[in-house]
Amino acid sequence: MxxxxxxxxxxxxxAFSHATYTLSHTTALEDISLEINxxxxxxxxxxxxxxxxxxxxxxxxxxxPRTGTLQIFDCACENLRCHHRARIGYLPQKGKIDxxxxxxxxxxxxxxRYGVRGLFHRSGxxxxxxxxxxxxxxxxxxxxxxxxxxxxGGQQQRILIARALAQQPQVLLLDEPTTGIDTTTQxxxxxxxxxxxxxxxxxxxLVTHDINLISPLVDRLVLLNTNLFADGHPKDVLxxxxxxxxxxxxxxxxxxxxxxGGDSHHG
Amino acid sequence: MFEFxxxxxMQRALITAFLVGGVCSWxxxxxxxxxxxxxxxxxxxxxxxxxxxxxxxQLPPMLVAIAFGxxxxxxAGLLEEKGRMKLDxxxxxxxxxxxxxxxxxIGLMNAYNAEIYGYLFGSILSVTPLEMKIIVLLSIVVMGTxxxxxxxxxxxxxxxxxxxxSGIPARPIFFLLLTLIAVTVVLSLKAIGAVLVFAMxxxxxxxxxxxxxxxxxxxxxxxxxxxxxxxxxxxxxxxxDLPSGPTxxxxxxxxFFAALILPQRLTRGPATN
Numbered sequence: 001m002x003x004x005x006x007x008x009x010x011x012x013x014x015a016f017s018h019a020t021y022t023l024s025h026t027t028a029l030e031d032i033s034l035e036i037n038x039x040x041x042x043x044x045x046x047x048x049x050x051x052x053x054x055x056x057x058x059x060x061x062x063x064x065p066r067t068g069t070l071q072i073f074d075c076a077c078e079n080l081r082c083h084h085r086a087r088i089g090y091l092p093q094k095g096k097i098d099x100x101x102x103x104x105x106x107x108x109x110x111x112x113r114y115g116v117r118g119l120f121h122r123s124g125x126x127x128x129x130x131x132x133x134x135x136x137x138x139x140x141x142x143x144x145x146x147x148x149x150x151x152x153g154g155q156q157q158r159i160l161i162a163r164a165l166a167q168q169p170q171v172l173l174l175d176e177p178t179t180g181i182d183t184t185t186q187x188x189x190x191x192x193x194x195x196x197x198x199x200x201x202x203x204x205x206l207v208t209h210d211i212n213l214i215s216p217l218v219d220r221l222v223l224l225n226t227n228l229f230a231d232g233h234p235k236d237v238l239x240x241x242x243x244x245x246x247x248x249x250x251x252x253x254x255x256x257x258x259x260x261g262g263d264s265h266h267g
Numbered sequence: 268m269f270e271f272x273x274x275x276x277m278q279r280a281l282i283t284a285f286l287v288g289g290v291c292s293w294x295x296x297x298x299x300x301x302x303x304x305x306x307x308x309x310x311x312x313x314x315x316x317x318x319x320x321x322x323x324x325q326l327p328p329m330l331v332a333i334a335f336g337x338x339x340x341x342x343a344g345l346l347e348e349k350g351r352m353k354l355d356x357x358x359x360x361x362x363x364x365x366x367x368x369x370x371x372x373i374g375l376m377n378a379y380n381a382e383i384y385g386y387l388f389g390s391i392l393s394v395t396p397l398e399m400k401i402i403v404l405l406s407i408v409v410m411g412t413x414x415x416x417x418x419x420x421x422x423x424x425x426x427x428x429x430x431x432x433s434g435i436p437a438r439p440i441f442f443l444l445l446t447l448i449a450v451t452v453v454l455s456l457k458a459i460g461a462v463l464v465f466a467m468x469x470x471x472x473x474x475x476x477x478x479x480x481x482x483x484x485x486x487x488x489x490x491x492x493x494x495x496x497x498x499x500x501x502x503x504x505x506x507x508d509l510p511s512g513p514t515x516x517x518x519x520x521x522x523f524f525a526a527l528i529l530p531q532r533l534t535r536g537p538a539t540n
Contacts (some may be wrong), residue, residue, distance in 0.1 A: 062431055102479055102481060102485045103482050107482050111425065114435060123418070147481075
């Protein structure tokens with residue numbers, strides 16, 4: 001078999017170079033250099049306020065670096081209204097969405113098409129077909145006419161993932177997808193994410209505080225502590241000497257791995 | 268019983284009530300869903316300050332009111348985006364200070380001016396032909412804009428960050444929504460008054476919110492409530508010699524509480540469309 005070196009090189013979909021981000025005069029991320037390759041499944045961990053959500057917002061183009069650069073799909077996204085944005089699907093942190101928002105499942109998922117379609121274009125049959133396919137992908141097609149607010153936490157997460165899939169993205173950014181849902185459902189949601197990664201060849205960045213749950217799934221873990229503290233295979237990052245420097249006394253070692261103190265109230 | 272239809276002032280009042288009721292309750296859907304109740308309430312105060320200044324300097328009241336309303340709504344929007352203080356505090360300061368301006372402007376006038384109090388408490392029966400023309404024009408502008416941008420407005424109401432992240436120009440759309448609030452407040456000012464106008468934006472949409480799980484249906488229910496209660500308010504005020512603004516708002520409030528105490532299965536049943 002002939003190999004083509006140039007093509008074998010993994011393509012970066014996201015490349016931070018010495019990027020620093022500030023939020024209301026506080027440094028949220030400092031001197032980040034990080035490359036995410038096409039098709040990778042990357043977990044992002046770190047204590048509260050370490051910049052986990054900020055890194056997702058940066059990739060989404062919601063904030064610009066104060067210094068340094070960020071390239072997305074080889075485009076230097078200096079303009080916040082970068083056309084690549086529609087190729088990035090995003091699941092925000094749970095709780096950001098009002099559970100009682102009066103919207104049906106299908107109305108929610110079709111919103112994923114709005115950004116792709118652009119201003120003044122109404123969504124048509126093709127968008128409907130894509131939205132239904134996205135619902136199929138997350139196993140929720142039968143729920144299309146259900147009120148979003150009446151679904152369980154896990155089902156809502158699946159619908160919001162379907163909304164992101166309706167954008168037909170190449171990259172999926174997930175902010176704490178398992179927070180606030182019961183343990184069994186957590187595994188179902190993670191299994192779904194793993195399957196989407198495999199079947200749709202999506203590049204996935206998953207932010208979580210739950211380091212045990214995520215580490216068996218991902219190819220790579222990134223540990224943030226405002227700076228990029230560690231980056232590598234999960235077993236190289238989840239080491240006592242590394243984690244204790246970042247989490248300090250909050251780090252508890254158990255038989256099943258590491259637990260971050262104060263997280264118990266999350267689950 | 269319907270002899271009032273022969274009076275031109277009643278015809279104008281009913282047309283104005285229909286438009287104000289419809290536009291307020293339609294825009295109100297986005298105000299309620301996007302959580303802008305407080306910003307809207309303050310915009311009404313600011314618009315009133317604009318009216319007072321216009322009378323003081325003998326300028327066109329609605330024009331100055333729109334300028335004041337839009338500037339205040341935008342300032343509140345900017346505070347929401349990058350407030351250093353808690354939002355309710357900073358916006359509260361902004362709005363009480365515009366009310367202070369209004370009272371100051373009134374105090375600077377040499378004579379008592381009854382027309383200004385019409386803008387404060389509303390007086391739909393005294394809407395002039397010119398004012399009605401302006402109300403019709405502004406209503407068409409607001410409704411046309413709502414129609415053109417409804418999918419973007421729904422999306423930013425659902426989640427502005429997610430909308431922005433999906434490639435929607437969420438920030439311009441948010442400021443467009445603030446502008447529409449200011450324009451709608453001003454077009455309703457003469458009919459309902461600065462004190463009560465915000466109820467018209469808030470209550471029909473909040474009632475509809477309790478009755479359905481579908482965005483589409485919430486919008487239609489809200490508009491129906493807005494129009495019916497506005498027309499009923501004018502008629503009741505004519506028949507029983509009541510002030511129409513408060514009558515309309517109290518009718519809406521009654522419907523709101525009725526929806527609130529209805530059993531859940533009668534209000535937000537599973538959507539079937």
